[in-house]
Amino acid sequence: MRESSRRPQATPSARRALQRLRRRSTDRLQRSRDEILAELGELAASIHPRNISDYFGFRGLRLLVNVGVALLVLSLPLAATAATGSAPSEPAIALAAPALDAPRAQAISRGGTISAGRAPVTVLAPGVRPIIEQKLGPDDTLATMANFYGVSPEAIAYANGITDPVHLELGRSLRIPPADGALYTVAEGDTVASVAERFKVDPAVIEDYNRLYFEPEHFQPGQLVFVPGATLPGLVYATVEPEPEPAPTVIARVAPAPVLAPARSGRLAWPVGGVITQYFWYGHTGVDVAAPYGTGIGASDAGVVSATGWVAVGGLRVCVRHSGGLETCYYHTGAVFVTPGQAVARGQIIASIGLTGVTTGPHVHWECRLNGSLVNCLGL
Numbered sequence: 001m002r003e004s005s006r007r008p009q010a011t012p013s014a015r016r017a018l019q020r021l022r023r024r025s026t027d028r029l030q031r032s033r034d035e036i037l038a039e040l041g042e043l044a045a046s047i048h049p050r051n052i053s054d055y056f057g058f059r060g061l062r063l064l065v066n067v068g069v070a071l072l073v074l075s076l077p078l079a080a081t082a083a084t085g086s087a088p089s090e091p092a093i094a095l096a097a098p099a100l101d102a103p104r105a106q107a108i109s110r111g112g113t114i115s116a117g118r119a120p121v122t123v124l125a126p127g128v129r130p131i132i133e134q135k136l137g138p139d140d141t142l143a144t145m146a147n148f149y150g151v152s153p154e155a156i157a158y159a160n161g162i163t164d165p166v167h168l169e170l171g172r173s174l175r176i177p178p179a180d181g182a183l184y185t186v187a188e189g190d191t192v193a194s195v196a197e198r199f200k201v202d203p204a205v206i207e208d209y210n211r212l213y214f215e216p217e218h219f220q221p222g223q224l225v226f227v228p229g230a231t232l233p234g235l236v237y238a239t240v241e242p243e244p245e246p247a248p249t250v251i252a253r254v255a256p257a258p259v260l261a262p263a264r265s266g267r268l269a270w271p272v273g274g275v276i277t278q279y280f281w282y283g284h285t286g287v288d289v290a291a292p293y294g295t296g297i298g299a300s301d302a303g304v305v306s307a308t309g310w311v312a313v314g315g316l317r318v319c320v321r322h323s324g325g326l327e328t329c330y331y332h333t334g335a336v337f338v339t340p341g342q343a344v345a346r347g348q349i350i351a352s353i354g355l356t357g358v359t360t361g362p363h364v365h366w367e368c369r370l371n372g373s374l375v376n377c378l379g380l
Contacts (some may be wrong), residue, residue: 003300018067038363044343071135120167129178132223142163143335146349147286152355154232154332159183182230190223199230221232234356268346268380271330271366280376286331286367287377293334293362296349300366300377301327305350307340314365315357318350324370328377331365332357 006318021039055271061243134145142153142165149156157165159182161176177183182199196203196243210225219225273289278284285357303322310316314331318338321327334354353359 004311016136019072075164078327087129103172131178131183131226133178134174134177136174138170141168143354145174145176146334147352150176150179150293152180152232152293154235154355155180155182158232158233159243170356178226179228181226181228182232184225184227184230186219186223186225190219190221194221195225195227199227199232201227201229201330205229234310259312268328268368268377269298269366270330271297271355274363277361277363280378285374286329286365287364288363290361290363291353293353293355295353297330297333297351297353297364298347299344299350301326302346303344305338305340305344306342308336308338310356313358315359316351316354320344320350325372326380327369329367329369332359332363332368 019320025041035046051058089182132149134149136145142156142162146156148155153165155177156162156174159177159334162168171274175183184199186195192203192206196206205228206225207213211221247342254292270289272289272291273297276287277290278288280287299320301320301322303320305318306321306327307319308317311331315327316333317331318333318336319327319329330351333351333356336351351364353364355362366377368375368380369380
């Protein structure tokens with residue numbers, strides 16, 4: 001009988017099967033359970049008693065069994081992953097995948113130009129408010145506009161070159177400053193120090209708000225800058241005097257009787273529901289009551305308006321004459337709503353809280369005179 005012969009390359013070899021399995025084990029995290037079992041089956045098919053006896057003997061058989069058990073144990077986590085249907089983990093380079101947001105610049109086509117992915121947006125620095133343009137309505141005044149935007153009437157008047165706060169043109173566009181201060185157009189020869197001295201502020205205030213440390217070109221002739229906390233000129237509210245009547249020609253007219261102040265109705269009422277910031281004493285002629293800007297000021301008692309208009313230090317004021325030789329005055333107002341000779345009732349709104357004159361905040365200086373002498377309003 002002819003002995004069968006085999007080519008060496010066709011002879012099953014356990015060593016080559018192990019080498020093949022080790023070579024492929026580097027990619028075992030992405031292979032399924034069926035592939036691993038097929039490899040183990042191929043290894044088992046290549047191992048038979050003749051090969052073992054030829055290469056390893058009994059000790060080699062025990063070694064191969066141990067290796068098979070180890071491979072089976074190592075394949076259990078991968079088999080559990082495949083059973084739950086979860087996908088194998090991505091390579092580490094996947095962490096550097098591009099974000100979902102569009103790129104800042106991208107090519108339209110081959111040979112094309114690069115276009116921005118999103119429109120540029122200018123962001124205002126924190127605490128900086130824009131300058132607003134607002135048209136005057138039929139019921140608008142400097143006081144109402146200032147109360148609405150939270151700035152002083154003086155700041156709006158200075159920003160728009162207004163000298164007469166009473167006669168305003170309907171439909172006029174007003175420039176509202178971002179806060180209390182001066183909107184100033186830099187003139188030829190101006191410096192930060194000269195502008196700061198003009199408005200009684202520190203030069204650092206102008207440089208900080210207008211970012212002149214980083215953008216000094218903003219302080220050039222013709223540029224608009226804002227001076228926070230600038231000292232501004234006060235507004236003069238001219239009292240409208242009635243036109244004189246023509247002289248009688250034939251019939252003499254009887255002069256109207258003067259309006260008499262009604263009798264007092266008890267203790268004086270506070271002009272505004274606020275907080276007393278300074279009491280009456282020998283160095284202070286009245287009682288200071290602080291309240292929000294634009295709050296109405298009521299007459300402390302019924303009487304007749306005796307005076308209105310601007311005075312030094314006290315700013316815009318209104319005075320009311322009461323019976324018994326008593327007169328009350330209200331200073332630092334933002335607007336006056338009555339005229340001299342007009343009768344007012346107790347609690348009637350005659351003015352509003354303002355910042356006119358020399359003042360550190362919105363309040364009313366409530367002053368009382370009894371027969372010409374200053375007295376404490378809280379004791380009447």
